[in-house]
Amino acid sequence: MVIPRIKICGLRDIATAQAVARLGADAVGLVFYRPSPRYVEIEAAAAIARALPAFVSCVGLFVDCPEAEMAAILERVPLDLLQFHGDETPEQCRRWQRPYIKAVRVKPGLDLLEYAGRYADARGLLCDAYSPAAPGGTGERFDWGLLPAQLPLPLILSGGLDPDNVVAAVAQVRPWAVDVSSGVERARGSKDLERVARFIAAAKQTSFSG
Numbered sequence: 001m002v003i004p005r006i007k008i009c010g011l012r013d014i015a016t017a018q019a020v021a022r023l024g025a026d027a028v029g030l031v032f033y034r035p036s037p038r039y040v041e042i043e044a045a046a047a048i049a050r051a052l053p054a055f056v057s058c059v060g061l062f063v064d065c066p067e068a069e070m071a072a073i074l075e076r077v078p079l080d081l082l083q084f085h086g087d088e089t090p091e092q093c094r095r096w097q098r099p100y101i102k103a104v105r106v107k108p109g110l111d112l113l114e115y116a117g118r119y120a121d122a123r124g125l126l127c128d129a130y131s132p133a134a135p136g137g138t139g140e141r142f143d144w145g146l147l148p149a150q151l152p153l154p155l156i157l158s159g160g161l162d163p164d165n166v167v168a169a170v171a172q173v174r175p176w177a178v179d180v181s182s183g184v185e186r187a188r189g190s191k192d193l194e195r196v197a198r199f200i201a202a203a204k205q206t207s208f209s210g
C-alpha cells in the first residue's frame with residue numbers, strides 16, 4: 001500500500017516548521033526565490049534546517065538561482081534535497097551532486113514522459129500548475145487528466161491542493177507524494193496550523209495499492 005508522503009512548502013520560522021513536523025509532515029520546503037512572499041534568508045533557513053527532527057526532510061527550493069548564490073546556500077544550510085523549480089537543465093540540476101527533484105509546470109501540449117526522461121536521475125518529478133503570474137506557489141490547480149498513467153519517476157502532485165481536495169486528488173492521481181503551500185495558509189507566506197493539521201490528516205487517510 002502506498003500512503004503518499006507529504007511536503008509542506010514555504011516555511012519561514014523554526015516554531016512553525018517544528019509544529020508542521022509534529023503534525024506529521026514528511027518534508028518541509030524552504031524557498032530561496034527572492035520575489036516569493038515565502039522567501040527565507042540564509043541564516044533563518046539554516047536555523048530551521050538544524051531545528052528539524054530526524055526523519056523530516058528539509059527541501060531547498062530554487063528557481064534558476066545564480067551559481068554563486070546557490071553555492072553560498074548549500075555551504076550554510078543542511079539541505080536533504082534540492083527542488084529545481086525553474087528552467088534548470090538536467091546538467092545544472094546534477095552539477096551540485098546532491099539528491100534533487102525537478103518541478104514541471106503542467107500545461108496542455110507538454111510531453112511529460114519526454115520531460116521526465118531528461119531528468120532520469122531526479123528522485124521525483126513535482127508536477128505543478130502553470131501560471132504566467134509566478135513560477136509556483138500560486139494556489140492554482142491544473143487538469144490532473146493531463147498526467148500520463150505511468151511516469152518513470154515518483155510523481156509529486158502539487159498546485160492548488162488543500163485540505164478539502166487532497167483526498168480526491170490522491171484517489172485520481174495516485175501520487176508518491178503531495179505538496180502544498182497556499183492551501184494551508186491564512187495569508188501569502190503565513191501558514192495556518194489548523195489547515196496544515198487538516199491537510200495532513202486528510203492525506204494520511206488516503207492509500208492505494210502501488
Ligand SMILES: O=C(O)c1ccccc1NCC(=O)[C@H](O)[C@H](O)COP(=O)(O)O
Pocket residue numbers: 009010029031033036037038061063085128134135136137138139140158159160161179180181182183
Ligand atoms: O512557494 C512559492 O512562493 C514558490 C515561488 C516560486 C517557485 C516555487 C514556489 N513554490 C513551490 C512549491 O513547491 C509549492 O508548494 C507549489 O508550487 C504549490 O504551491 P500551491 O499551489 O500554492 O500549493
